[in-house]
Amino acid sequence: MTRSAFRLLSLATALVVLGGSSARAEETTIAIDNFAFTPAERTVKAGTTVRFVNHDDIPHNVVLADGKVRSKALDTDDSFAYVFDKPGDFVYFCGLHPQMKGEIKVTP
């Protein structure tokens, strides 16, 4: 078995375990295009996985304004997923280009 196939299998197992122990996880995507998060504001339910996908030719990252989360740099087509499990309003920005801002509103 190749290493990547093994990883996939591990991931699948992990997902099955997760799926079995909690409510069905939802996922939503925020695109990074032309130095902007799109949509800039999104409301999700607690427990939702938000995936940020960079479509630019320039790397970006995702930093929560409260300083608790900082993604690695996302090169073109890289993505970063984070589970928003607590209700509240979460402002985030790009740590390289801080004029790029967005907000995830998490409802119970």
Next chain:
Amino acid sequence: MKSNKKGNGVDRRQALECMAWAGSGLLWTLSGGVPGARVIGGAEAAASGFSFVQISDSHIGFDKPANPNALGTLEEAIAKIGALPNKPAFLIHTGDITHLSKPQQFDDAEQRIARARLETHYVPGEHDIIDENNGQAYLDRYGKGSKGKGWLSFDHGGVHFVGLNNVFDLKAGGMGNLGGDQLAWLADDLNGKSASTPIVVFAHVPLWTIVPEWGWGTQDAAEALKLLARFGSVTVLNGHIHQLMQKVEGNVTFHAARSTAFPQPAPGTAPAPGPKLVPAGELHGLLGVTSVAVKGGRGPLAIADSSLAG
């Protein structure tokens, strides 16, 4: 102090008089904060005093259509520096050495720049601090002898040079940022220097606000400029915007250099910044290096931009 296009925002009294396209670049001089028109020839640049060269935004590792060979154009820039009739005293690199802060990218840049056989002073761009440890890779490599997060100063030929880091710890919705620690260090560094000492400040992101919505400016630059206000001749050299732009305000001359990797759109001509794809034949004319000649004593400094096409 907002300037939306090249050469804008300079009033008549302070106007920089455009001089001449002297072969490879537009030249102008600055003496005691008063700019004057003057034609410069290649051999004249370092007849006395010294010169140094600024390179910027080499983005080693960038391989997108705007320039699939950023390493090759850096090599061309270094070759151009090596061919200068008067050997520069040193180089400064105003950041975005690499595209993604990877060790191989730093290695490749370092090997190419070493071919110039010149001491090189670096400040980081935002692309140089995106390793897993938020800039530690840059500091391990280039931070020796610097303070804090890589800021530094040195003296050469009667000129005081200050390298600043305005890409660390950026705040949501803001632009470049110097921060309190660095400003306190700057105040201390300048303390006791005679007002007649020419000062050259270099940093990645421009220290004047060009386009706030593109992040082309530095949030707390005004604090630094206050500390520099008493000096008769201040030259601020930046990169980040990948195009030539200049502005004179009082005794301070601001100058942004070309990239050696790829151009970016002029303000107002595109919805966002980022690599600008141009016809292949035009790329080299939009990349380049900047030479600065210091005539000794209190200046003047002559800034000459030359493209890789020349």
